[in-house]
Amino acid sequence: MALPASPSLRVSLRVLLARQRRRLRKSEAAFIALAAVAGAVAGVLAIAQQMLAHGLQSLFYGVSVNRLSALGSIHHPWRLIALPLGGLLLVALTAALRRRVPAPVDVVEANALHGGRIPATDSLAVSAQTILSNGAGASVGLEAAYAQMGGGAASLLGMWLGLRRNDLRTLVGAGAGSAIAAAFGAPLTGAFYAFEIVIGTYSPATIAPVLAASLAAVSLSHALGIAPYLIATTATPAFPLSHYLAFAMLGLACALLGIFIMRLVAAVEQATARLGRWTMWRPVIGGLLLIPLALVSPQTLSAGHGALHLDLVLHPTIVFLATVLALKIAASVVSLAFGFRGGLFFASLFLGSIVGQIFAAALGHVVPGLAIDPQDAALVGMAALSVSIVGGPMTLSILMLEITHDFALMGVVLLATLLSSAVTRELFGYSFSTWRLHLRGSRVRSPRDIGWTSDLPAGWIMRRDFVAVPADLTVAAFRAAVPLGTASKVVALDGDGRYAGILATAAGHASDVAADTPLAALLTLQDTAVARATPIDVLLTAFDSAIADEIAVVDDERRVVGIVTEVYARRRYFEELDRHQREIFGER
Incomplete structure (x- = not known):
């Protein structure tokens, strides 16, 4: 012991x-x-x-x-x-x-x-x-x-x-x-x-x-004896310009297919979430739905490592490839939407290889004089579709280099992946992981660090020394209660003490405003207020949207707890941003 x-x-x-x-x-x-x-x-x-x-x-x-x-x-x-x-x-x-x-x-x-x-x-x-x-x-x-x-x-x-x-x-x-x-x-x-x-x-x-x-x-x-993942290629010495244009088209097609798959998974997932008492049993239902797909083609099972190599070696017909493509997309959508856990990293590689082979075969029929190697097209499709779904154009380009050792292929792979990435960002704006986080209500759009903005919420940078007046005053009563020079702006509260709006003191003392005018008629930003926990980046967006230089901070019952100014909020934001940028580049 x-x-x-x-x-x-x-x-x-x-x-x-x-x-x-x-x-x-x-x-x-x-x-x-x-x-x-x-x-x-x-x-x-x-x-x-x-x-x-x-x-x-x-x-x-x-x-x-x-x-x-x-x-x-x-x-x-x-x-x-x-x-x-x-x-x-x-x-x-x-x-x-x-x-x-x-x-x-x-x-x-x-x-x-x-x-x-x-x-x-x-x-x-x-x-x-x-x-x-x-x-x-x-x-x-x-x-x-x-x-x-x-x-x-x-x-x-x-x-x-x-x-x-x-x-x-x-x-x-x-x-x-x-x-x-x-x-x-x-x-x-x-x-x-x-x-x-x-x-x-x-x-x-x-x-x-x-x-x-x-x-x-x-x-x-x-x-430990684990063999690296390798794919043999035909070692093309160089690609003519026409091939670059063809692979650019493949990259565009992969971007559109990637967006379609991500949206389809989300749509089916949202539909299955409305199954009522059967919702918790979604993986069982999904497993039953996968059985007929697997009976038609076992290539729908698992991520597709074995199937990818098999198809590259056997060069199946375009009809077979199109069938497997449709079935594999359906299997991936069912698996994820019905509650199985995992990702689309390798599944997107497998799907991309099928798309590339179909593209090469179809291009040969449509433009007989323009023939591209099906294996090269498969590798480019792997990278381009994975970039659309997973993100990381350099990650997937380098992966193709490391699993093929084919430097000549890198040029067309980079072209297709960069084009796929750009189109996906422009038309969709998310990778698969950040898209699912977005559907859960998260602000994450990339791995860039935005967590520090939540560490600097409105409640930390607000002022508590604000002047508050009842919203039901007349202008005459307001002028008596808040003389010029007392405060630049005041917060108006309704009969229950809740936030009703903000008024510039100078506007209440303007000579063209009658003394018997209800103060409520002069209030601004009645519907603009933020909670204590509002991150500073969201707060700055609120300033821009409302064209305001001060915003009230309220609690759950809309009672005012402070005021935050745009000038101070932006100064604190850029101070923190500068500090984090120095840390990123190793400046302690």
């Missing part, structure tokens, strides 16, 4: 930990080493999750690892009972977690709103639900769970060490990116995933730790 630590030992440990925290805050080298440790942990967690999900697929379907979607046909249809059974287990798991984890925080939301703080229970919940969903065969990928657990582990480590807000966000991004790097055996892809999708910026202060984490994760996965 271990003896309890003595008080002196506990004090020594606290002193040692405090010293290490100070060292991490001051030393860039120490922080890089910490990121490498977080990356190694994230890599191990990604591999473990992959093994668990594939173990479930082997148990349910009797297939070898990573080959579920590559089945030619379902030889034992009774095994598809795993889909509704997995949905039932997911219902039970979700019910068990509901009290402790009502709405798990994912890595993008954590870095955008919460300074990188992710509760351990949230990461475990997301991971368990995703592994069960993918293991049962639902059309969802594991990448969301990889990033969640990698970022969550890094968050716990950073919080334990008391890292600064920006350092913690960087460490969470490094953990999430290194998990993706380990899953694909692609360190640069993991690093750019961290920069573009989790942290939201590139800067000198983030490059070294993020790259160190990704390299540590991939090195460890290689040491």
